[in-house]
Amino acid sequence: MTSTILDQLRGVASDLFNIPASQITAESSPQTIDAWDSTQHLNFVLALEEKFGLQLSPEEMEQMHNVGEAAKVIENKLQGSR
Amino acid sequence: MTSESKAIDLRSEVDRLISARPISVESAALVSRRLADLWRAEAGSVAAAFLVSRFEKLRGKLPLQPYRLAILRSFTVEPAIPLLRAEAFVHGIDLTVQLGDFNAYPQEILDSNSLLYRFAPDAVILAAQTADLAPELWHRFADLEPEAVPSVIQNVTNNLSQWIRGFRERSSATLVVHSLELPAIPSAGILDAQSEGRQTSSSQCRAIQEINQALHVIANEHRGVYVLDYDGLVARHGRLRWHDERKWLIARMPIAADCLVYQAREWLRFLMPLCGKTAKVLVTDLDNTLWGGIIGEDGMTGIKLSPEYPGAAYQSVQRALLDLTRRGILLAICSKNNPEDAMPALTDHPGMLLKPKDFSAARINWNDKAQNLREIASELNIGTDALAFLDDNPVEREQIRNAMPEVTVLDLPEDPLAFAGAIRDCPAFERLTLSSEDQQRTGLYAAQRERSQAEQSFQSKEDFFRYLDQEAEVVPVSPTTLARVAQLTQKTNQFNLTTRRYTEQQIAELATRPEWQVLSISVRDRFGDHGLVGVAITRDEKDTCEIETFLLSCRVIGRAVETALLSHLAGIAAVRGRRCLSGRFIPTKKNAPARDFYSAHGFQLIEEKPDGSVWSLPLPQHKIASPEWIRLKTTEGAHN
Numbered sequence: 001m002t003s004t005i006l007d008q009l010r011g012v013a014s015d016l017f018n019i020p021a022s023q024i025t026a027e028s029s030p031q032t033i034d035a036w037d038s039t040q041h042l043n044f045v046l047a048l049e050e051k052f053g054l055q056l057s058p059e060e061m062e063q064m065h066n067v068g069e070a071a072k073v074i075e076n077k078l079q080g081s082r
Numbered sequence: 083m084t085s086e087s088k089a090i091d092l093r094s095e096v097d098r099l100i101s102a103r104p105i106s107v108e109s110a111a112l113v114s115r116r117l118a119d120l121w122r123a124e125a126g127s128v129a130a131a132f133l134v135s136r137f138e139k140l141r142g143k144l145p146l147q148p149y150r151l152a153i154l155r156s157f158t159v160e161p162a163i164p165l166l167r168a169e170a171f172v173h174g175i176d177l178t179v180q181l182g183d184f185n186a187y188p189q190e191i192l193d194s195n196s197l198l199y200r201f202a203p204d205a206v207i208l209a210a211q212t213a214d215l216a217p218e219l220w221h222r223f224a225d226l227e228p229e230a231v232p233s234v235i236q237n238v239t240n241n242l243s244q245w246i247r248g249f250r251e252r253s254s255a256t257l258v259v260h261s262l263e264l265p266a267i268p269s270a271g272i273l274d275a276q277s278e279g280r281q282t283s284s285s286q287c288r289a290i291q292e293i294n295q296a297l298h299v300i301a302n303e304h305r306g307v308y309v310l311d312y313d314g315l316v317a318r319h320g321r322l323r324w325h326d327e328r329k330w331l332i333a334r335m336p337i338a339a340d341c342l343v344y345q346a347r348e349w350l351r352f353l354m355p356l357c358g359k360t361a362k363v364l365v366t367d368l369d370n371t372l373w374g375g376i377i378g379e380d381g382m383t384g385i386k387l388s389p390e391y392p393g394a395a396y397q398s399v400q401r402a403l404l405d406l407t408r409r410g411i412l413l414a415i416c417s418k419n420n421p422e423d424a425m426p427a428l429t430d431h432p433g434m435l436l437k438p439k440d441f442s443a444a445r446i447n448w449n450d451k452a453q454n455l456r457e458i459a460s461e462l463n464i465g466t467d468a469l470a471f472l473d474d475n476p477v478e479r480e481q482i483r484n485a486m487p488e489v490t491v492l493d494l495p496e497d498p499l500a501f502a503g504a505i506r507d508c509p510a511f512e513r514l515t516l517s518s519e520d521q522q523r524t525g526l527y528a529a530q531r532e533r534s535q536a537e538q539s540f541q542s543k544e545d546f547f548r549y550l551d552q553e554a555e556v557v558p559v560s561p562t563t564l565a566r567v568a569q570l571t572q573k574t575n576q577f578n579l580t581t582r583r584y585t586e587q588q589i590a591e592l593a594t595r596p597e598w599q600v601l602s603i604s605v606r607d608r609f610g611d612h613g614l615v616g617v618a619i620t621r622d623e624k625d626t627c628e629i630e631t632f633l634l635s636c637r638v639i640g641r642a643v644e645t646a647l648l649s650h651l652a653g654i655a656a657v658r659g660r661r662c663l664s665g666r667f668i669p670t671k672k673n674a675p676a677r678d679f680y681s682a683h684g685f686q687l688i689e690e691k692p693d694g695s696v697w698s699l700p701l702p703q704h705k706i707a708s709p710e711w712i713r714l715k716t717t718e719g720a721h722n
Binding site: 011012015016017018039042043045046047049050051053055057058061 | 090126127128129131132135158160161164326328329332333335338339340342
């Protein structure tokens with residue numbers, strides 16, 4: 001399950017930040033991706049909300065320091081909603 | 083998961099095609115179709131970023147229309163911009179967007195040197211929330227004395243009026259103003275809707291609605307100012323679903339993530355007619371589209387078409403199509419059927435809301451639909467890019483998309499009850515103004531069919547022209563013809579010497595300049611009135627009268643109307659003392675019918691360049707004879 005969500009997030013990050021999905025790992029973050037600034041972080045959050053049909057809280061948004069942590073947040077959220 | 087993997091396949095196909103250097107025009111067109119496929123499959127923020135970055139690589143290879151849009155706002159709209167640009171790219175528009183600062187629109191509008199005007203936008207959107215424009219009404223309505231409400235309404239209205247007037251004084255760009263939304267739950271609850279024994283000014287909703295009504299009045303007082311019904315947009319998708327309070331509080335983003343795409347699409351509805359991206363003819367299938375079932379198998383009594391379920395779905399489709407004809411959109415039929423099966427249903431079925439006279443052309447046969455569509459376009463004298471195609475069969479739709487990518491293909495859902503909604507939702511049918519020609523168009527084309535039949539009974543063209551008994555009237559543009567004149571410059575592609583596009587405001591502005599002439603020509607004949615069908619715009623400079631624009635609607639091409647208009651231009655230029663009438667032909671993909679216009683009328687070629695040729699006629703020694711079979715009425719170009 002984790003790998004599926006993580007893969008989907010790599011696809012999202014690839015589209016949004018315009019870099020190949022193969023270069024995106026769980027550790028990819030605003031520090032490693034130039035295009036990932038604060039505006040793009042909001043876009044990233046909104047894109048995830050739209051794609052997974054959920055709303056993230058400010059606390060959850062802050063936990064998403066990199067792609068892997070974002071995947072964990074989404075995963076917890078999806079399990080919680082079941 | 084299959085749709086997910088299909089989307090990944092589309093992405094890698096796109097990137098494979100783009101990586102080939104140089105990209106051919108053909109493969110750019112294929113990439114564009116694949117990107118549109120991807121957009122249909124998953125319109126949203128993720129795909130939007132992908133589309134925008136890929137379309138940007140295809141600039142110069144695709145016939146994209148550049149357009150500059152400024153958005154003045156009171157809230158965060160940044161995440162909606164990639165969605166808007168992706169939507170625009172899919173519809174052939176390359177959009178450059180500039181955003182104003184938060185709540186800085188009054189200064190931006192009233193300062194002639196602001197970034198807004200330096201950006202030189204084609205259009206400007208003013209998107210401000212009720213909470214920002216009228217905080218007293220939104221946040222503190224319960225605290226307001228009823229007597230104070232009218233002055234609050236007046237203040238907000240005055241502000242809007244001042245900004246709109248201030249904008250129009252500084253720019254001729256189109257302005258689109260968001261209306262004010264109503265609260266999901268008024269501060270007084272259900273009491274807000276009860277007016278008995280209470281003053282009208284004690285209703286929060288009604289106070290906001292009053293501002294919206296005033297906004298419509300103000301917009302009407304200015305050219306090129308339109309209202310986006312933001313309250314209607316929010317209501318359509320549900321007030322509670324539209325808003326995300328948390329994003330508002332942390333990022334000033336009031337719109338929920340999954341509603342951003344609807345905001346982008348609503349903006350696009352305005353951009354389509356502004357860019358001239360409009361479908362003029364809707365070509366519709368019959369079986370399982372205009373009625374349920376197959377007429378050739380189920381027969382008159384078996385097809386579903388009635389006010390009850392399931393026939394009601396198809397009556398709704400017919401109602402939607404009738405509504406389109408009122409916007410000046412023509413209907414045509416393209417159906418794989420035996421005419422002897424289909425025709426009785428069209429003429430006699432009691433459930434038919436559409437009548438045979440509502441259709442301007444029909445191809446009921448077993449031929450390839452792309453071929454039929456080309457024939458319909460040619461019969462109606464329009465380009466195939468002005469066609470829209472409605473068919474319940476996804477295979478037919480896909481074939482048209484591949485064979486004729488310029489055609490607007492409506493994507494129909496599975497459920498027939500949702501067909502009518504999909505038709506009404508199509509942005510290619512949006513119009514911002516409606517001329518009287520638009521409303522009568524179906525009748526105009528019916529007269530055209532009678533003309534064609536009459537033409538065949540004459541030996542020579544001249545005999546036919548004499549029989550037609552044409553009368554043409556040339557007059558300067560006036561407030562009543564402004565909309566139609568601007569519309570013709572935006573839509574005419576074939577007989578158009580320079581293909582220069584003008585907005586209503588630009589035409590209005592040119593008409594006030596003494597050295598410019600903006601003339602229109604209207605034509606009528608024994609079969610009826612063609613209405614306003616041609617425009618000529620000239621500019622005097624020293625000894626020369628330069629023809630900036632010369633165009634004629636295709637429905638009167640080839641009847642010497644163009645000669646009559648040109649003859650008039652030469653005549654009045656000589657009267658104004660000009661020594662030379664000069665014109666330019668700028669070739670496009672579509673204006674070949676106008677190529678030999680100047681040479682055929684005795685003009686000398688002065689200069690020939692790939693981007694156009696310059697022609698000249700000495701005055702007053704050269705006169706252009708107006709054809710004797712057209713009675714030309716003119717009003718002298720009195721300038722206001």
